[in-house]
Amino acid sequence: MTSGESATPKDRLQVVEAARVAGLDSFKTPTLAAVERRRLQLWIMTLLLLVSVTIGIVLLTVIEKVQLPSWLSPGAVEAGFLGLIILFCGYAVEKEFQLRKLSRLLIEEKTLTVALTSRLGEVSALLESGKALNLDLDLGEVAGTILRCARDLLEGHDCSLLLLYGEDELRTVKVAGESAALGARIKVGEGIAGKVAETREPVLINGVVEHHGERKPVDVHPSSAMSVPLANRGQFLGVLNINAEPGRVFTEHDLRAFSLFGEQAAIAITNAQLFESQQLAASRNSFQALHDG
Structure with missing residues (x-):
């Protein structure tokens, strides 16, 4: 059994x-x-x-x-x-x-x-x-909710959300906790998040965790971390990272749970980006109408 x-x-x-x-x-x-x-x-x-x-x-x-x-x-x-x-x-x-x-x-x-x-x-x-992810359509609010729920679900020390800009660059759009990823810009294929973006496969790391592109020094260096790709309907959106609390070690079971959570997060991000683009299009149409009038 x-x-x-x-x-x-x-x-x-x-x-x-x-x-x-x-x-x-x-x-x-x-x-x-x-x-x-x-x-x-x-x-x-x-x-x-x-x-x-x-x-x-x-x-x-x-x-x-x-x-x-x-x-x-x-x-x-x-x-x-x-x-x-x-x-x-x-x-x-x-x-x-x-x-x-x-x-x-x-x-x-x-x-x-x-x-x-x-x-x-x-x-x-x-x-x-x-449920919490579907309550907001503002991208900033959605990102904050994603990181908060991820930390609560997996008892993480800190989280970071990186979204794809252009064809080959990841940018950190939100962090929670004392994250070294604040302000980071990473090329696809470089570092842990870049490899996840390139392979579209989740990664579990137990041992010394080194993040490429860190811009903020931290006092706590994690010994266990996970990164999962965010994709919805075949469209790659970004990477979600979480570092464990000191003394905690993530398992393959945690990685599966984090991957399932990442699927929900990707849907919420897609909806927020769609809402943002619609708002932007509406603003442009209003401006154009005023200009033409």
């Missing part, structure tokens, strides 16, 4: 069956705490049995006046005690094996639950981000 799978009734039945075999059939929902209590009870019983049998054998050996039936010899009693110890130890080992198996299943189930909860939270955050 992996974090990418969904829980099924079969998985739950497997846990319940393992609990029944391990002696926890009274628990409809077995827990790790119940398993540990059962394990403690099992080994306390084993210890008490060993102590009791040992005391019995010592008494038979030391006290010579103990009268046994004629058909029962001391050797037979000792052999019986020894057999009882072997049988109970075998039982204890078998139950310990079942309890370990149950513990493993419960840990896997708990891990799956945490992963699914995290995934649901991430999907909810993406939906909320999409």
